[in-house]
Amino acid sequence: MASRAVRVAEPMVINEEMVRSCASSADYLPTSSERKEELRTQTELHKLEALACSFKNILQIQSLDGLDGLVKLQLDNNIIEKIENLDHLTNLTWLDLSFNNISKIEGLDKLVQLTDLSLFNNSISKLEGLDSLSSLNMLSVGKNNVSSLEDVMYLRKFRMLKMLTLSGNPIESDADYRNFVIANLSYSDWKSGGHLSYLDYRLVETSEVAAAREQFQDQLLELNDQEKSEAEAREREEERVKKCEMLKSYGIEGIDNLLADMISSNPEDEKMRLLPFWKEVHEEIKIEFRNSIEPFIETKAPLVKRKADEMERFRKVVEQKKSESVQQSIVLVNVFKKRLKRVAAKLDDEEAASSIVGKEVEDLRNSNRTLGNELCELQLQQKDKEDSMINEFEARYGEIIRIISDSNSGFFTTLREILSNFIKKVMEMAMEEIERVNTLVENAKARDKPEFDIDFGDISDDSASFLREKEMVLSSISASQDYFFERLDSKEDQIQTAERSAFASLMHELRLTCQEEDRRRTTEIVQAQEEFEEKIQVLEQTHTE
Secondary structure, X not given: OOOOOOOOOOOEOOOHHHHHHOEEOOOOOOOOHHHHHHHHHOOOHHHXXXXXXXXXXXXXXXXXXXXXXXXXXXXXXXXXXXXXXXXXXXXXXXXXXXXXXXXXXXXXXXXXXXXXXXXXXXXXXXXXXXXXXXXXOEEEOOXXXXXXXXXXXXXXXXOOOOEEEOOOOHHHHOOOHHHHHHHHXXXXXXXXXXXXXXXXOEEOOHHHHHHHHHHOHHHHHHHHHHHXXXXXXXXXXXXXXXXXXXXXXXXXXXXXXXXXXXXXXXXXXXXXXXXXXXXXXXXHHHHHHHHHHHHHHHHHHHHHHHHHHHHHHHHHHHHHHHHHHHHHHHHHHHHHHHHHHHHHHHHHOOOOOOHHHHHXXXXXXXXXXXXXXXXXXXXXXXXXHHHHHXXXXXXXXXXXXXHXXXXXXXXXXXXXXXXXXXXXXXXXXXXXXXXXXXXHHHHHHHOOOOHHHOOOOXXXXXXXXXXXXXHHHHHHHHHHHHHHHHHHHHHHHHHHHHHHHHHHHHHHHHHHHHHHHXXXXXXXXXXXXXXXXXXXXXXXXXXXX
C-alpha cells in the first residue's frame, strides 16, 4: 500500500534559482560537477533538457514556463498532490513523480512523447488519464491503491508498453494477479514479442505468456472479438470523417446523406411508412440516388485540382512580376546611392571650391525627384500588370466555377427526375393497394363479415386503416413530394451560393491585397525619398558651414 509523503517543513516554491540549481543532463550517466556548473550558470533556461528537482519539499507543480526544451523531469520525493501545469512541456520523454501525494492521474494529455513515467508510491486508486501517451514504454504505478484487476484492462491500449510495475497495490494479493496481467497485456503477436517484457522487475518469459493466455483463453477470445469489432467501428468512423472532409473540400458537404436526411425529416414519414410497399421502393430510390451521387462526386476531384492549379499559376506569375519590378527599383535606388556617395566624397575634398556645393546639392535634389518619379512609374506599371493578371485570373477561374455550376445543375436535375419517377410509382402502387383493401372490405360487407375479421394478407391492420382513407394517403404522398423537392431546391441553392460566394470572396481578397500592396510600396517610395532628402540636407549643412 502507498505511504503518503509528509510535510516536514514549509513547502518550497519552484523558481528560477531552484531551476538552475536542479539543472541536469538528459542522459542517464552521472553528471560531472563541471558539467553541472556549466548547466546552472551558462545554459539558457529554454535550452535546458533535464531537471532533477528531487527531495525539494515541492507542494505544487508551477513556474516551469519557458522550459519547453525539457525532455527529462524528476519531481520525485516531494509532497505534490496534483499533476498540473505540464501541458507546455511537449518534448518530455521521461517523467518521475514517484513518492508524492498524488491521488489521480491527470494533466498528462499533451505529453504525447512520454515513454517513461513513474508514479510509484502515491495514492492513486484508478488507472486513467494516460490515453494520449501512445508511446509509453515504461510505467511504474507500484505502491498505490489500485484495488481492481479490471483496472489493468485500461493498459491494454498501450501496445508499446514493455515494463510495468504494479507491485505494492491491493490487486497484488489476488492469486491470479500476475497471470491476469500477463495474459491481458499480451496480443495476437505475443509469440514474436507482443507482450510485456518485465512485470514488477521480473522478466516475462514466452512460456509464462503461453500459460497465462491458456488460463484466460475464454476471456481473451471474447476480448479479441470485442476489440476487432471496435477496430472495425473506428475504421468506419475514420472513413466517414475522411469522406465528410473530402465532400466539404469539394463544396458538396452532406450530399451523400441527402436522401436519408430528406426522408427521415419528412413530416409525413410516419404515414409513408404505413404503405406496405414503402420499404421496397425506398431501397430502390436509395440505389438510384447512390448511382447518381457517386459518379457526381468523382467529377469533383479534377475540378478542385483545376482550381488549385489555376490559383498556383496565378500566384507564381504575380510573384515573378513583383520580383522583376523590385529588381528594377533596386537598380534605380543603387544608382542614386552611388551618385550620393560620389558627391559626398567630392565635397569632402578640402580643395573643392565651396561654390560647387550649391550646384551639386541641387543636382542631387533633382536626381532624388527623378528617382521618385521613376519609382512611381514602375509602381504604376506593376499595379496595371497586377490588375490585368487579376482580371485574367478571374476569367479563367470563373470559367471553372461555371463548369462546376453547370455540373451541379445537371446533377440536381437528374435527382429531380429520379424523385419524380419515385413519387409517380408510389402514387400508382398506393392506388393499387387502396383498391385492393377497399375490395376486401366491400366483399366482407357483402358477406356480412365483421371488419375486424377481414384478412388483409400481408398488409398490417394499421396500414389497412391508412389505405382506407384514400384522400389522406394521396395528400400524404403529395405533401411528401412537395417537401422532397423543396429540400432538393434548398440543397442546390446552398451549394451554388456557397461556390459563388467563395469565388466572390477570393476575388475581393485578391484585389484588396493588390491595393494594400500598392499603398505599401507607394509609402516606401515616399519614405525613401524623405530619407535621401535628409542625407542631402546633412551634406548641404556640413559643407556650407
